[in-house]
Amino acid sequence: MSLQEKFDQAAANVKNLKALPTDAQLLNLYAHFKQATVGDADPANRPGLLDLKGKAKFDAWHKLAGTSKEDAQKAYIEIVEGLIASIGLKE
Template sequence: MTFEEAAAKVKKLKTSPNNDELLELYALYKQGTVGDNNTPKPGMLDMKGKAKWNAWDGKKGTSQDKAKELYVEKVDALVGKYGLE
């Protein structure tokens, strides 16, 4: 499966992944499409934004190709765990 196919499949999961899985998907997607996080860290009151920023920042140094590969693997595992609609 390609990165684009994985991005489409993740939207068709029967059950929504848990927060940790969603953060991992977000971080790998951003790293794969944008590269290293170069945005300012959200403020203290933006808990969701901060969690997403930290997850993406944790992938710093991972190449875009590697992040895409890991994203596809993660989606494949989630399809096995949750199934598709």
């Protein structure tokens, strides 16, 4: 199975977790997913002052600037595997 196929499977598995991950875990997932699929975040697109959730997501993603697509995919897969081990998947 290729890295892209493993990444796609991990993305599908996230939707089938038994419970919702913590906010910190969700931010980490989001950041790695965006880095793997879009690349570096553009600072010009940072959400406005009142969009706290959007800013948190953007900032988490922006911290991964310079991370390669492959490294972001590998990290995302590892995060998802850890969540599956701790939370489990729906039957």
